[in-house]
Amino acid sequence: MADYTTAARPYAKAVFELAQETSQFDSWSGRLQFWAALVSHPDMSERLAAPGLTHQDRATMIEKVVGDEMDEHSRNFIRLLSENNRLPLLPDIAAIYEELRAEAEGEIEATVTSAFELTDSQRDSIIGALSRRLERNVRIVNVVDKDLIGGAIIRAGDLVIDGSLRGRVENMERAVVN
Incomplete structure (x- = not known):
């Protein structure tokens, strides 16, 4: 590809x-x-x-x-x-x-992978926070992945924020092994 x-x-x-x-x-x-x-x-x-x-x-x-x-x-x-x-x-x-x-229109698409479908208030909260941080209009695509257990992973351009429980468990596992 x-x-x-x-x-x-x-x-x-x-x-x-x-x-x-x-x-x-x-x-x-x-x-x-x-x-x-x-x-x-x-x-x-x-x-x-x-x-x-x-x-x-x-x-x-x-x-x-x-x-x-x-x-x-x-x-x-x-x-x-x-x-x-x-x-x-x-x-x-x-x-x-x-x-x-x-990009020219000042927009970016963010993919929010979460264990459950986002509520309207969660969507609005994420859009607001990302818009302030990225200084752009944000459109959200919500992808549901039950394996995350809880939390979410946000991808917008080069930005990746892993706030998932699975990510936290993997980080703890790496810390214990090292």
């Missing part, structure tokens, strides 16, 4: 810069998400990988599915990806684009 991310990053940055110049963040988000879903669909993925297809054939296949809604920038982008055999990277390109967009 890291290789895909590295290869996808320049394309995502280029689209992000275009979206920024033209003030079309939402439009490009929608396009990239649609194309990512399209190339990830098993039938389309199989067709795009068929031997004997030219780069133009692959680009045309996507253009036909999208139809008249494809502007010149979109058409050129799909053709560029096809010529460079990068159509399978569209899911990674879309994900990186969304990260760049969130």
Whole structure:
């Protein structure tokens, strides 16, 4: 996956810069998400990988599915990806684009892994604390992991806060062993 991310990053940055110049963040988000879903669909993925297809054939296949809604920038982008055999990277390109967009808009997504579903007040409390600490708007995704026993692990960008009981037990175990 890291290789895909590295290869996808320049394309995502280029689209992000275009979206920024033209003030079309939402439009490009929608396009990239649609194309990512399209190339990830098993039938389309199989067709795009068929031997004997030219780069133009692959680009045309996507253009036909999208139809008249494809502007010149979109058409050129799909053709560029096809010529460079990068159509399978569209899911990674879309994900990186969304990260760049969130960063530009002063937002960050935090994953809160907890033993139980967070209550509204817990969500609000975590959002408030993280927003103050990171000086950004925070969106929370709650993942339930019963193995944590209690507490939570918060991941937001490079920040990781392990306040789980499992984490505390592991830390005590390491302290006893060392």
